[in-house]
Amino acid sequence: MSHTRQAASYTCQGIRGAITVEANTRDAILDATHELLSTIVEANTLDPDDIGAVFFTTTADLTAEYPAVAAREMGWHDAAIMCSHEMNVPHGLARCLRVLILWNTTRTTREIQHVYLRGAAVLRPDRTLS
Secondary structure (H helix, E strand, C coil): CCCCCCHHHCEEEEEEEEEECCCCCHHHHHHHHHHHHHHHHHHHCCCHHHEEEEEEEECCCCCCCCCHHHHHHCCCCCCEEEEEECCCCCCCCCCEEEEEEEEEECCCHHHCCCEEEHHHHHCCHHHCCC
């Protein structure tokens, strides 16, 4: 958050997103992460300086690279970023990368645009961008 902003008018909001990844390769994971984060930034006019933390999860079948690498490549150097594996539920969506961004913003929860791309659109069809 910029030093010129009034902190009292900001709240921490969560932005959710998910995308399926074509293969368990470094390039496929980074490409999918870039696509997901870029879409979230565009949909919310998000300034990376307002990001408090980013939490990525991947299904257990994605191990070739950390999604955080893509965020750092996009210039997200100051945000706290963590990666983990999603629960291994038998009927879960395969090769799925999820993100939770904690965002300092003046927007309300209803104004947040969550993003579900590719095969992950089935997780939240009510949140799929047109």
